[in-house]
Amino acid sequence: MHVALDMMVDILKAAAESSRLRILALLSRGDLTVSDLTEILGQSQPRVSRHLKLLLEAGLIGRYQEGSWAFFRLSDADSARDFVLRLVSGIRDADPQVERDLERLAAVKRRRQERATAYFRENAASWDQIRSLHVPDRAVEAALLKLVGKRPFQSMLDLGTGTGRVLEIFAPLYRRGVGIDLSREMLAVARANLDKAGIANVQVRQGDIFSPPVERDAFDLVTMHQVLHYLDDPARAIGEAARLLRPSGRLVIVDFAPHKLEFLREEHAHQRLGFSDRQIGDWFAEAGLDLEEVQDFEPRGGGEERLTVKLWLGRDRRLLIADPASDAQQAAMRQFGETA
Template sequence: MHVSLDTMVDTLKAAAESSRLRILALLSRGDLTVSDLTEILGQSQPRVSRHLKLLLEAGLIGRYQEGSWAFFRLSDTDAARDFVTGLVSGIRGADPQVERDLERLSSVKRKRQDRAAQYFSVNAASWDHIRSLHVPDRAVEAALLKLVGKRPFQAMLDLGTGTGRLLEIFSPLYRRGIGIDMSREMLTVARANLDKAGVSNAQVRQGDIFSPPVERDAFDLVTIHQVLHYLDDPGRAIHEAARLLRPAGRLVIVDFAPHTLEFLREEHAHARLGFSDRQIADWFGEAGLDLEDSQEFEPRGGSEAKLTVKLWLGRDRRLLVADPSADASQLKVNPVGEIA
């Protein structure tokens, strides 16, 4: 990051205050509301809001709305996140006040987990019924991890994140992860699960899969796990997901193969009874993606009255092409996916 001297001074001024530095230390552990921060810091809401405003103006943090709640997070820009991480890394475990803040943060996270447990208890029977019809989730997760590989990458987006499970299993690979879901209840579950798993490099936000509140051309991996069958227009969702990929980025979809279990439509709001390889390949092609892989997971016992899970991998056709006359760190996008 190259900035002017005045800009750097203003940024340092914004961070160089004890309460604001405590806020940055807390947000480095996950997204929080104003109410969360007032409870942890023991300060009035107007005072906390003033600190947040200054940090927002300096570009060190971001804000997003979720119904009537406003959540704050570290900035999405890598340079700002690196700057904040460098600032707070030296005070974790070394300052009694920060340690007390982190203890109160643990209490806030426990409350989230209690709310998540309550939601699960109400809906568990319905989810368990559907799970009993297909291969165990662990088998699909193992295939996903193998498919994506072990090479680290910059950014992941999980559309319809639900419980946040994919953000959790891929967290060792990405630098920044974002999950999007329309349900505030599911976002509560996802936050609780990520907190419990110690995942601090991911955040979840409320948003529409057809218009997710994230930047385009920004993600190396986008996932849509067991979501398409709820949608009236799955093709449009795939098209929107493809626009969020970086050149050569990957889109992974997990859903059901075609089936005839009508009760899922009537009792569980499934709009589509599965998808064929041809359907997915056509939607990928229309979105500028190539279908690279397709895998199938038969239901336990192989019963025709159960569900076959499918996994599809698509890749953005554009390539990042190095310019031999430029610095090695500079890359160009070839929109037709060919090296000129």
């Protein structure tokens, strides 16, 4: 972190207390509420809230509202987040206090998983009916991974994250992932799934796709997986997603080709019955994106009662201008690694 001396002293003071350091270690493993932290730390809510206030003021953590719940997370700022992760990496998991914290954290995550399982069980029939109409999800996921490639990147945003599956499959590639969904029930499912997969460099938040609670010009990859057909204004959603991309960032959309299955509108709240390449291409162009690739996934068996899945990749037209100082710094680090 490149900050003034006095500010660094304040940051270190905020972190240099056992309870606050425990909080940072817990938040490095995922987002938690005040109630979660109160249960894990075995402290009163006013005391935990005081610790959180000091960490917020120091810029080490962030806060977001989800209905009546307030969640806390590590800071979105890369420098502050990296600072905290380096700090807590020096704490031994075998420390008795940390060991107890992790056991209680595991109990909190188990309850999340139980709630998610119950929600899935109640809604499984509806989802299975739609899945039976198109190509298996695994085929689309494999295509997504191949399309995006193996090169790591800084940040990813999944709009309408649902179960968090897209965040999960790309987790090895990004340093920071964010998922947005309007449904608190689906966010609970996503948190449980990401916890189960052991993914800590990601957070999910409640928010509207048309005004997502994230910074603009901040993401290398934005995804919208089976989301557009639920929206009354897909063009606006694409325009908003494009504003969140960094220069040369990519927007990937997965949805259906045009179809005539009216029951999806009547029984499953689909606003649009699929999209053509021309529609998506025009909306991309209006948003300042170039349509780079289109892929089709025909349903097995074919027929009018089946859905073709489409994948569209758009790229921000602005050029990414490298920082010469950053390039020199990275080259020096590589050289140091080679000679060490």
